[in-house]
Amino acid sequence: MNLSHVISHFSFGMKVLPRVMSDVKRLLPYIGRSHDKLNGRSFINHRDVGANVTIEHYLQVVKTEVVTRRSSSERKLIEEYEYTAHSSLSQTVYMPTAKFHFELSPMQVQITENPKSFSHFITNVCAIIGGVFTVAGILDSILHKTQLE
Known part of the structure; x- marks a missing residue:
């Protein structure tokens, strides 16, 4: 039996709009690297491997939130589940x-943007x-002391 397969779409949570993802990429270019990691990947059992092959996928899922703060209000920009x-x-x-083996992480990544004030x-x-x-002043003092001696 040949269980070759192609994963056309694989994601967790709500779909992130492309406009929102581009805003997040502008703020945090490293986020979303593991988003849609399995999309379009094919797992083909070639004849040299043999028959009766089990294909196992191990996934670790972590919830990631990006929050922006404008003055006293807090706005959630994105909530996604990234996975390895x-x-x-x-x-x-x-x-x-x-x-498909899922390991849901009990930890959550929360990235918060805190704007700094002009006084800061x-x-x-x-x-x-x-x-x-x-x-x-220290350098001037050292040079002055060495010239006198």
Whole structure:
């Protein structure tokens, strides 16, 4: 028995709109790499493997949320389930099957965008200027002491 198959679409949760995904990619380019990972993949049992081959898919699923905060309101931008997939072929003496093993993670990834205020920017600029001024004073003091001796 040959259980070759093609996975045309495989996902968890609600479908993410392309416009929303492009907004998320702009903010976080690394998110969504495992989204639709199995789509379009084919698992073909070639004749050199033999008959009665079980094809097993191992999937680990993690919920990921991206939240943006604008002032005091909080807006959920995206909620998706990302997964990692590993497939293997194994010879069996029993009836061959196509197995999907799911491991739902008890952990959740939550990515939050916190905009910084203008006063935070001014404080950082003052800290940088103060640090440069302090280092310049230390260097000036060291050079002044070494020239006198």
